[in-house]
Amino acid sequence: xxxxxxxEPFDLxxxxxxxAAGAAGAGAVxxxxxxxxxxxxxxxxxxxxxxxxxxxxxxxxxxxxxxARWTLVDALVIHRYGRLAGGEMIMMVATASAHRADAFAAxxxxxDYLKSRAPFWxxxxxxxxxxxxAAKDEDEAALRRxxxx
Amino acid sequence: xxxxxxxEPFDLxxxxxxxAAGAAGAGAVxxxxxxxxxxxxxxxxxxxxxxxxxxxxxxxxxxxxxxARWTLVDALVIHRYGRLAGGEMIMMVATASAHRADAFAAxxxxxDYLKSRAPFWxxxxxxxxxxxxAAKDEDEAALRRxxxx
Amino acid sequence: xxxxxxxxxWVRERIGLPRERVTTEAETVAGLIAELVAREDRYAMAFAxxxxxxxxxxxELADFDAPLAGVREVAFFPPMTGG
Amino acid sequence: xxxxxxxxxWVRERIGLPRERVTTEAETVAGLIAELVAREDRYAMAFAxxxxxxxxxxxELADFDAPLAGVREVAFFPPMTGG
Numbered sequence: 480x481x482x483x484x485x486x487e488p489f490d491l492x493x494x495x496x497x498x499a500a501g502a503a504g505a506g507a508v509x510x511x512x513x514x515x516x517x518x519x520x521x522x523x524x525x526x527x528x529x530x531x532x533x534x535x536x537x538x539x540x541x542x543x544x545x546x547a548r549w550t551l552v553d554a555l556v557i558h559r560y561g562r563l564a565g566g567e568m569i570m571m572v573a574t575a576s577a578h579r580a581d582a583f584a585a586x587x588x589x590x591d592y593l594k595s596r597a598p599f600w601x602x603x604x605x606x607x608x609x610x611x612x613a614a615k616d617e618d619e620a621a622l623r624r625x626x627x628x
Numbered sequence: 629x630x631x632x633x634x635x636e637p638f639d640l641x642x643x644x645x646x647x648a649a650g651a652a653g654a655g656a657v658x659x660x661x662x663x664x665x666x667x668x669x670x671x672x673x674x675x676x677x678x679x680x681x682x683x684x685x686x687x688x689x690x691x692x693x694x695x696a697r698w699t700l701v702d703a704l705v706i707h708r709y710g711r712l713a714g715g716e717m718i719m720m721v722a723t724a725s726a727h728r729a730d731a732f733a734a735x736x737x738x739x740d741y742l743k744s745r746a747p748f749w750x751x752x753x754x755x756x757x758x759x760x761x762a763a764k765d766e767d768e769a770a771l772r773r774x775x776x777x
Numbered sequence: 778x779x780x781x782x783x784x785x786x787w788v789r790e791r792i793g794l795p796r797e798r799v800t801t802e803a804e805t806v807a808g809l810i811a812e813l814v815a816r817e818d819r820y821a822m823a824f825a826x827x828x829x830x831x832x833x834x835x836x837e838l839a840d841f842d843a844p845l846a847g848v849r850e851v852a853f854f855p856p857m858t859g860g
Numbered sequence: 861x862x863x864x865x866x867x868x869x870w871v872r873e874r875i876g877l878p879r880e881r882v883t884t885e886a887e888t889v890a891g892l893i894a895e896l897v898a899r900e901d902r903y904a905m906a907f908a909x910x911x912x913x914x915x916x917x918x919x920e921l922a923d924f925d926a927p928l929a930g931v932r933e934v935a936f937f938p939p940m941t942g943g
Contacts, residue, residue: 491641491644491645491648492640492641492642492644492645493641495640495641495644495659495661496640496641499640499661499663499717502663503715504665504666504668505663505665506662506663506664506665507660507661507662507663508659508660508661508663509658509659509660509661509735510644510657510658510659510661511656511657511658511728511731511732512644512648512656512657512658512659513655513656513728513943514648514651514654514655514656514657515655516653516654516655516726517653519653528868528869528872529942530866530868530916530919530935530937532919533916533919533920533935536919536920537919558942566652568648569943570942570943577665579660579662579739579860580770582660583660583732583735583736583739586658586732587728587732590728590732590943593942593943594940594941594942594943595939595940595942596921596940596942597940597942597943598868598916598935598937598940598942599940599941599942599943600868600869600937600938600940600941601941601942602869611869611870611938611941612941613939613941614938614939614940614941621729662860677785677786677789678859679783679785679833679836679852679854681836682833682836682837682852685836685837686836707859718860719859719860728943739860742859742860743857743858743859743860744856744857744859745838745857745859746857746859746860747785747833747852747854747857747859748857748858748859748860749785749786749854749855749857749858750858750859751786760786760787760855760858761858762856762858763855763856763857763858
């Protein structure tokens with residue numbers, strides 16, 4: 480498993496290919512990529528703040544939970560911080576498993592936990608000023624489905 | 629939306645990057661990649677047969693259903709046929725949407741329908757002979773969850 | 778009427794042909810299967826268990842009791858295993 | 861005891877500091893918040909609605925009634941918005 484928290488852009492193509500090639504025995508690879516939406520040009524940039532140290536601990540804990548819960552060959556999380564323009568990639572998750580159900584479930588689980596439990600905060604910088612992105616009720620609801628099972 | 633059925637390998641990196649870059653306004657991109665499992669060396673090769681003509685029609689119909697059901701910016705399906713070695717990529721699906729729930733759901737839907745409703749048949753060629761891969765009950769069960777909703 | 782009948786996967790292997798032109802009096806898929814099964818053992822073997830077979834008419838999945846009128850291509854194959 | 865108190869996002873902006881060293885008599889997170897709120901308006905503003913705040917003790921999420929004994933770093937921030 481690999482975890483990267485960095486300000487720099489990442490190479491989605493190289494990461495996807497490297498991850499799939501390294502996942503020996505896997506039959507299914509799922510990736511998720513998060514991209515800054517520019518909201519039809521209204522967004523000038525996004526500023527992502529994080530809590531160095533806790534970020535890595537929180538994501539590692541989330542990945543350990545995923546690995547305990549599903550049969551994974553490998554998992555990868557890359558998350559950026561700092562200033563990003565519209566259209567830039569914020570983060571990616573990749574999961575590899577023998578079968579597709581585990582790879583999909585683990586990727587969705589990782590995303591739901593990253594959204595609400597990893598210490599990142601997004602601020603949108605637009606033509607009309609800046610505002611912190613509010614947490615959504617639906618994100619907490621998404622988390623609860625993993626507690627039910 | 630783009631649909632490719634071919635014998636040749638595809639470039640997962642270039643397809644992933646091209647798909648994400650082309651999905652203007654998307655905040656979430658999900659990809660699934662299917663890989664030939666070599667079952668610990670027991671598998672020499674996999675032969676994938678398909679029904680030219682019907683394959684394209686069936687996949688296009690599946691993609692239309694996904695586009696009608698979820699708000700997608702774009703979708704991509706690439707599926708190979710012919711002889712593949714262990715570790716080779718068989719197929720990929722990509723979906724792009726404003727939000728992650730739609731992208732994940734559409735990718736899983738496309739995979740479940742491709743598994744059981746697109747006219748491909750897999751034969752495993754091993755050291756001890758060859759055998760057609762049997763359809764699994766769990767794949768039909770996976771399809772039924774989309775009819776329930 | 779004449780129809781093009783195509784076979785895939787182990788259906789093709791059991792019958793020993795990928796496709797053939799068939800003259801039929803049958804009104805439904807089931808009728809066509811009955812005619813084929815009556816021909817030779819290899820057809821009887823291929824069509825022994827219809828629950829493990831699927832049929833497509835002009836490249837659309839269909840039921841075994843579907844009418845053949847106007848159909849140009851009938852395909853028989855096992856459940857698909859794509860993805 | 862002395863603790864390092866760190867602030868993120870709009871909590872940091874309202875208080876006007878990313879971190880500070882605080883000498884406290886409080887036994888719990890809630891006690892520490894009460895001490896901070898008593899200091900100045902900007903703290904009172906930052907801590908006005910605890911339902912929109914989260915706390916981490918030594919980089920682990922915690923509750924507001926968690927004890928401070930042995931804790932070196934207390935972080936206050938809004939609900940996370942990663943991914």
